[in-house]
Amino acid sequence: MSLKFQLLNSTGQTRKQEIIKTAAKLFKEKGYSAVTMRDLAKAVNIRAASLYNHIDSKQDILKSIIISLAEEFTNGMETIKNSDVSIIDKLRAIVSLHVNITIHNTYGMASLNNDWMHLEDQLEYYLSLRKNYEEDFVEIIKSGIETKEIRDSNPEIIMFSILTTLRSLYLWLPKKDDLNRQELAKNLGDVLINGINHQSTTA
Amino acid sequence: MSLKFQLLNSTGQTRKQEIIKTAAKLFKEKGYSAVTMRDLAKAVNIRAASLYNHIDSKQDILKSIIISLAEEFTNGMETIKNSDVSIIDKLRAIVSLHVNITIHNTYGMASLNNDWMHLEDQLEYYLSLRKNYEEDFVEIIKSGIETKEIRDSNPEIIMFSILTTLRSLYLWLPKKDDLNRQELAKNLGDVLINGINHQSTTA
């Protein structure tokens, strides 16, 4: 195996990385299907044909964006699942996981949420990762209900409510760049976990 | 103005209504841009050219789906805003508004959430309706914090958390058709408003 040296551009990325990041930004704005290779080429200041010296296909770009993110979530959940902390702290760790990943890859989160159905070869793999993630999440909530750390409501509704909020963070985080990630994770955790009703009781 | 009589098909819809409803279903599965007029024609068992006897353009279909829904939400919010009930009851009414609209037009909600950016002439109008809706929502939360009905957290985070959950209902409601709408609205309201932490206090 030979060492490879890559010329990096002014932002410290290889051309391939630049193309993928730019594609993610365009996919966020219009969705995978509405972005053409000519759009993407214009955004990185080359001709469409030249893109193919760096990537195999449009589909190849989508795969790179989505699969790496889905695996980041899977790995994060695995760590949280096996950690020795309270259920409430596990939920706070899940909130932080989403906040951190969304901060460092805001554009990619849009594709993960909205364009996964355009995956071809990797569709089944993606769906299995997502299914496992949701199952792990709902198990954490169920065990919290058993230990009475969590109010006894429908576990799927609780999971859905928290997860859809976390999945939508990418839409909203760019407007709130005055909040740093610790502050945001704490605020969001308070709202999602402790609720908003000032009069609510623990009964 | 002359009276018009329309032949209705076996499901009691005009052909135009059937086309729009079928389009909404396809848009939910793949997004507006990835659905072709040939796909839509096949789904309603005619040829693509024949669609144009009922609708002006593909864009015309998207406009019909999104604008009517956005106006339903605007009207619902207007009623809630002016009603003389507690803030918590206003929030519960917003939850019910979303549950009811999502139940009767699940497919359309996907376009409202994901395909609004493909609106052409009506884009600005849609954006103004959405902006007003969110402003009304956050005002309700702020007044609830003032009256101490709502815990003193960041109002935008509270609004975002509740609204993204409600906007994502269309993804999840079809899997939960065992719950009727009153049950669902109550469960969801409990989780969103009272939170999930069994140990949380009102301090």
Add this chain to the structure above:
DNA sequence: GTCTATATCCCGATAGAC
């Protein structure tokens, strides 16, 4: 109101010069 045929344009991707 549905059909066939077609106009016009744009898509993803490749070939090959430089």
Add this chain to the structure above:
DNA sequence: GTCTATCGGGATATAGAC
């Protein structure tokens, strides 16, 4: 590694027969 030129196909939409 980027370019020009182009292939083959599929997109929305129209024209006009029935």
